[in-house]
Amino acid sequence: MTVRQLSMPELVDACRELGIGNVGLWREPVQTYGLEETTKLVRDAGLTVTTLCRGGFFTAVDPDARAVALADNRRAVDEAAALGTDTLVLVSGGLPSGSRDLHGARERIGDALAELGPYAESRGVRLAIEALHPMYASDRCVVSTLAQALDLAERFPAHQVGVTVDTYHIWWDDSAPEQIERAGAGGRIHSFQLADWTTPLPQGVLNGRGQLGDGSIDMREWTRYVAAAGYTGPIEVELFNEELWARDGREVLAETAARFIEHVFQ
Amino acid sequence: MTVRQLSMPELVDACRELGIGNVGLWREPVQTYGLEETTKLVRDAGLTVTTLCRGGFFTAVDPDARAVALADNRRAVDEAAALGTDTLVLVSGGLPSGSRDLHGARERIGDALAELGPYAESRGVRLAIEALHPMYASDRCVVSTLAQALDLAERFPAHQVGVTVDTYHIWWDDSAPEQIERAGAGGRIHSFQLADWTTPLPQGVLNGRGQLGDGSIDMREWTRYVAAAGYTGPIEVELFNEELWARDGREVLAETAARFIEHVFQ
Numbered sequence: 001m002t003v004r005q006l007s008m009p010e011l012v013d014a015c016r017e018l019g020i021g022n023v024g025l026w027r028e029p030v031q032t033y034g035l036e037e038t039t040k041l042v043r044d045a046g047l048t049v050t051t052l053c054r055g056g057f058f059t060a061v062d063p064d065a066r067a068v069a070l071a072d073n074r075r076a077v078d079e080a081a082a083l084g085t086d087t088l089v090l091v092s093g094g095l096p097s098g099s100r101d102l103h104g105a106r107e108r109i110g111d112a113l114a115e116l117g118p119y120a121e122s123r124g125v126r127l128a129i130e131a132l133h134p135m136y137a138s139d140r141c142v143v144s145t146l147a148q149a150l151d152l153a154e155r156f157p158a159h160q161v162g163v164t165v166d167t168y169h170i171w172w173d174d175s176a177p178e179q180i181e182r183a184g185a186g187g188r189i190h191s192f193q194l195a196d197w198t199t200p201l202p203q204g205v206l207n208g209r210g211q212l213g214d215g216s217i218d219m220r221e222w223t224r225y226v227a228a229a230g231y232t233g234p235i236e237v238e239l240f241n242e243e244l245w246a247r248d249g250r251e252v253l254a255e256t257a258a259r260f261i262e263h264v265f266q
Numbered sequence: 267m268t269v270r271q272l273s274m275p276e277l278v279d280a281c282r283e284l285g286i287g288n289v290g291l292w293r294e295p296v297q298t299y300g301l302e303e304t305t306k307l308v309r310d311a312g313l314t315v316t317t318l319c320r321g322g323f324f325t326a327v328d329p330d331a332r333a334v335a336l337a338d339n340r341r342a343v344d345e346a347a348a349l350g351t352d353t354l355v356l357v358s359g360g361l362p363s364g365s366r367d368l369h370g371a372r373e374r375i376g377d378a379l380a381e382l383g384p385y386a387e388s389r390g391v392r393l394a395i396e397a398l399h400p401m402y403a404s405d406r407c408v409v410s411t412l413a414q415a416l417d418l419a420e421r422f423p424a425h426q427v428g429v430t431v432d433t434y435h436i437w438w439d440d441s442a443p444e445q446i447e448r449a450g451a452g453g454r455i456h457s458f459q460l461a462d463w464t465t466p467l468p469q470g471v472l473n474g475r476g477q478l479g480d481g482s483i484d485m486r487e488w489t490r491y492v493a494a495a496g497y498t499g500p501i502e503v504e505l506f507n508e509e510l511w512a513r514d515g516r517e518v519l520a521e522t523a524a525r526f527i528e529h530v531f532q
């Protein structure tokens with residue numbers, strides 16, 4: 001999604017040129033290019049798919065809506081398995097229209113995971129609950145902290161349900177480092193994503209994630225936390241940013257790789 | 267600020283007409299009308315000033331900037347004392363430009379409180395640290411949770427430093443109810459404010475606080491929490507909302523009073 005202006009073949013080409021061997025994919029562009037076609041494309045290019053984003057949206061009350069959501073999540077699991085990634089990232093869903101019951105919404109996520117977890121396991125896929133920034137609590141994800149994500153995940157085996165650690169969503173939280181430790185101790189850090197925090201936030205607050213180094217988050221600090229917690233998996237950069245999307249995609253990908261080296265590894 | 271389109275005399279008139287006997291004031295409109303003039307106006311009208319907003323902005327590193335901030339906060343304490351309120355609400359400040367050190371910024375707030383607390387006590391004023399929503403962590407307030415606010419406040423006597431509980435900022439936080447209990451047990455709930463959470467958030471996310479009943483927050487639930495924690499003080503409605511500001515101020519004040527009755531007390 002960081003370079004969603006690139007078509008799937010353009011993305012794969014750009015990764016190859018830049019020596020990037022791993023890529024996190026979103027469902028929509030995969031579906032646009034076709035699941036089989038994407039699978040063949042990345043396989044032929046020797047690219048590893050790190051995660052598939054995203055399943056989730058489990059908070060509906062209506063039984064039909066819940067059944068539709070679960071069926072769609074099973075398809076997402078199937079897609080992840082086809083693409084060869086073992087991790088499906090989940091954005092859990094916001095409050096149903098008119099509801100003020102955060103607790104009930106969080107419980108319905110647990111109910112859905114109880115059904116989806118075993119199915120995912122049967123396909124060799126782990127679910128990764130992503131805590132989203134509290135500014136998304138009403139309309140996108142009632143799981144707002146790593147602690148809440150782990151409270152949910154720990155009801156299930158770690159090989160079924162873990163968490164995504166994303167700097168953009170948790171950087172403000174002084175309890176997040178100890179929650180990363182908790183997640184690591186339980187083998188539940190299933191994915192690690194980077195984005196920087198920049199202001200002013202845009203209208204709707206969806207597409208203002210900053211390029212690494214442009215904002216307030218110390219990327220090395222958070223990378224140290226997950227490393228100290230035993231995480232050795234891929235590190236994804238996931239930017240939703242209108243300004244980046246308006247630029248040449250290959251240029252943005254090259255810049256992102258350079259920023260990654262500068263702000264994470266140097 | 268909920269009806270900042272009203273001049274101070276218009277506000278006082280409207281309160282009298284609606285039978286509202288308590289009002290929270292902000293420094294800027296008080297300064298615009300004049301401190302002495304405002305003091306006389308509210309006293310003659312029999313209005314009680316519940317709190318003055320806002321002191322704070324303690325996070326600068328530069329010694330001169332810190333001295334300026336402290337001097338301004340002493341003036342804010344003096345203004346609160348003159349207006350007859352015992353509570354000055356504090357918005358602590360964001361990260362200094364280019365900084366990524368949340369921990370250091372929070373410590374500098376503690377340093378400032380150590381100087382300001384005794385001064386405020388000498389003037390009969392209590393300081394109330396307001397945790398602001400995490401979406402303001404970089405540019406406005408590095409104190410993002412009630413727990414962080416209490417961690418700071420508890421370094422000082424409760425009659426010097428407590429907290430503001432504001433539904434808008436903490437409604438997403440499942441640990442907030444126990445933190446309200448902690449605050450109440452320590453006699454540190456110095457103010458309680460209501461605003462509702464509505465989406466989509468506007469650009470800059472400052473002026474989108476919802477009218478009571480329009481959003482995702484259960485006002486009765488949070489009012490119960492503070493009441494159970496022993497709070498018996500005033501309840502303020504503080505809305506920053508461009509749409510409300512564009513309307514007739516008396517009409518908005520009347521609507522707000524009606525919503526307060528409907529969503530808090532009925």
